[in-house]
Amino acid sequence: MKQEQSKKAFLEAQDVFPGGVNSPVRAFKAVGGTPLFIDKAKGAYLYDIDGQEYIDYVLSWGPMILGHAPDPVIAAVQEAVAKGTSYGAPSPLETKLGKLLQERVPYLERLRMVNSGTEATMSAIRVARGVTKRDKIVKFIGCYHGHSDSFLVEAGSGIATFGLPDSPGVPAATASQTISLPYNNIAALKECFEQHGTEIAGVIIEAVAGNMGLIKASEEFIRAIRDLTREYGALFIVDEVMTGFRASYTGAIGLYQVEPDLICLGKVVGGGFPVAAFGGKKVYMDQVAPLGAIYQAGTLSGNPIAMTAGYETVKRLTPDLFQQMLDRVEQLCTGLERLKEKYQIPLQVVSAGTMFGFFFNDHPVCNFEDSKASDHHLFAKVHRLLLEKGIYLAPSQYESNFMSTEHTKEDIDRTLQAFDHVFGEIYG
Numbered sequence: 074m075k076q077e078q079s080k081k082a083f084l085e086a087q088d089v090f091p092g093g094v095n096s097p098v099r100a101f102k103a104v105g106g107t108p109l110f111i112d113k114a115k116g117a118y119l120y121d122i123d124g125q126e127y128i129d130y131v132l133s134w135g136p137m138i139l140g141h142a143p144d145p146v147i148a149a150v151q152e153a154v155a156k157g158t159s160y161g162a163p164s165p166l167e168t169k170l171g172k173l174l175q176e177r178v179p180y181l182e183r184l185r186m187v188n189s190g191t192e193a194t195m196s197a198i199r200v201a202r203g204v205t206k207r208d209k210i211v212k213f214i215g216c217y218h219g220h221s222d223s224f225l226v227e228a229g230s231g232i233a234t235f236g237l238p239d240s241p242g243v244p245a246a247t248a249s250q251t252i253s254l255p256y257n258n259i260a261a262l263k264e265c266f267e268q269h270g271t272e273i274a275g276v277i278i279e280a281v282a283g284n285m286g287l288i289k290a291s292e293e294f295i296r297a298i299r300d301l302t303r304e305y306g307a308l309f310i311v312d313e314v315m316t317g318f319r320a321s322y323t324g325a326i327g328l329y330q331v332e333p334d335l336i337c338l339g340k341v342v343g344g345g346f347p348v349a350a351f352g353g354k355k356v357y358m359d360q361v362a363p364l365g366a367i368y369q370a371g372t373l374s375g376n377p378i379a380m381t382a383g384y385e386t387v388k389r390l391t392p393d394l395f396q397q398m399l400d401r402v403e404q405l406c407t408g409l410e411r412l413k414e415k416y417q418i419p420l421q422v423v424s425a426g427t428m429f430g431f432f433f434n435d436h437p438v439c440n441f442e443d444s445k446a447s448d449h450h451l452f453a454k455v456h457r458l459l460l461e462k463g464i465y466l467a468p469s470q471y472e473s474n475f476m477s478t479e480h481t482k483e484d485i486d487r488t489l490q491a492f493d494h495v496f497g498e499i500y501g
């Protein structure tokens with residue numbers, strides 16, 4: 074694998090950006106080596122500046138569900154650009170995408186557009202706090218909800234420990250308002266509500282977690298959150314920034330018979346542009362300014378180019394295309410299971426809709442502790458060897474991988490052959 078150009082570009086970038094990147098995981102720290110610098114992307118493929126082609130399963134961390142640079146979306150965006158790139162005044166394009174989201178995502182009686190998933194979750198907990206006039210937020214260990222202060226919090230040992238900042242720069246006072254609990258643990262959740270229930274503004278969760286590897290919440294766990302939040306008057310927030318339009322046709326919430334109060338969307342809804350949204354029950358969302366007193370705003374929110382890309386992307390996601398992606402995920406996962414048997418590898422293959430992942434672990438992975446106990450050294454090795462064979466997977470076992478409508482059966486076959494060779498090199 075040639076890397077001269079990427080190496081040079083990475084060095085140069087390090088004189089400009091901390092660590093040479095504008096978002097930390099891009100630096101490949103978990104797997105080592107040089108991150109690929111990208112020249113262009115089309116369909117299921119990524120092309121680096123050394124001129125090599127890769128089958129891309131990162132897809133910009135989820136958004137590019139129609140593959141890269143889909144012709145009809147690009148054409149619509151080009152047309153939109155010519156009409157002006159930002160108005161700072163309402164345009165019908167916002168309502169068009171908003172309505173489409175209401176049609177496609179359950180429980181979105183009212184929503185608001187923002188520019189990143191971080192903004193969506195940050196705003197959703199502000200609504201929860203504003204509505205309930207309480208300060209405490211419950212999150213689950215290993216779930217990622219963007220980089221705002223309230224969410225960069227780690228639990229101490231034991232149950233319902235008040236959070237300590239996970240990052241310098243997060244005020245201890247803010248972190249102390251976040252309670253971090255183990256994922257999929259109903260007893261810990263119950264105990265937390267028994268102790269602090271009347272102070273809790275909301276509970277936020279990735280119902281299908283994609284940021285500690287891919288881990289699904291149990292139906293009972295999601296139901297317990299709903300029951301307890303209702304009993305204690307707290308809001309139930311589902312963070313679908315990654316899972317929206319992916320974990321199922323109607324997102325992660327489509328997998329559970331449970332109604333949330335607020336939902337956060339991002340990634341896919343912008344079709345590769347900076348778009349996210351938060352919304353849910355009208356009684357709560359109508360308390361957001363200008364109707365209500367809970368303040369939230371954005372100069373570029375509802376940007377016409379971004380709205381166009383989002384609309385053209387979501388509109389094209391039909392049940393048929395979704396099924397096609399599910400078939401590809403199944404083909405890949407079945408193939409990996411076969412290789413697991415062939416080489417007797419401690420491997421856990423997981424999928425949820427168009428998302429998939431794997432852990433080098435003897436046991437099924439149900440929470441962050443399990444995920445941490447996986448063999449990260451082996452993952453790094455496999456990742457590196459696959460990259461050399463033109464397969465671009467997320468550069469950490471804590472990240473999910475994604476399928477697009479452009480990945481073909483042949484792409485999956487080639488991917489499985491690459492895995493076969495790599496496992497052969499390691500175990501053969």
Ligand SMILES: *Cc1c(COP(=O)(O)O)cnc(C)c1O
Nearest residue numbers: 189190191217218219312314315
């Ligand atoms: C990516 C992600 C976010 C943050 O979104 P950004 O657009 O990166 O700010 C929040 N929550 C979840 C579940 C995510 O996967």
